[in-house]
Amino acid sequence: MFKHILIPIDGSELSRRAAMKGIELAKLCQGKITVLHVIPPFQTIAYMGALLAATEFAYNEQAKLDGAQYLADIRTMAEAAGVPFEGEADFGDQPSETILGVAKAKQCDLIVMGSHGRRGMTRLLLGSETQKVLLGSQVPVLVCN
Known part of the structure; x- marks a missing residue:
């Protein structure tokens, strides 16, 4: 039925729960998964440029580390289920x-x-x-909740 499932995290x-459902479905269908973590860009206002540049660098580095850890966690779940895994973390202004x-x-x-992500008030409704x-x-x- 489903041979290639995309799981945004x-x-x-x-x-994480949605990823587990995706992995279960991929195993049932003998399919594979691609896991995607979209990193939102650093948001700033124009003030004290040097400080912001350093902060943006630190944000980007931490976001990459966090993304790699999220992917590693899901890879472990997929490997335990015997489901082929591919993962990537990309920066993107518009995750959708x-x-x-x-x-x-x-x-x-x-x-x-x-059904919703981590961002502010939008997480209270169906995520934007x-x-x-x-x-x-x-x-x-x-869509899992």
Whole structure:
């Protein structure tokens, strides 16, 4: 049925649970998973440029480390289930666009993601990025909560 499942993650417990569901489904279908962590860019206002540049560098380095750890955690789960795993962490201004682009480029036939992410007030409703993926996807999207 589903041979290549894309699983966007943000490091939250909800995205981890969605990843587990995606892994279970991939195992059932004898498919593979691609796990994607989209790193939001550093946000600044123009004030004290040198300080902000140093802060942006530190943010980017920590975000890459965090992304690598999120991917490693899901890789461990996939390996334990015997599911082929591919993972990547990319910077992206619009996570939903990055998710949809990766799904298309890698010819995924299903996206499995959490109903909301970590960001502010939007996490109280159906996550805005999840909503954008639902509206823009050309493949089925399984939303987990």
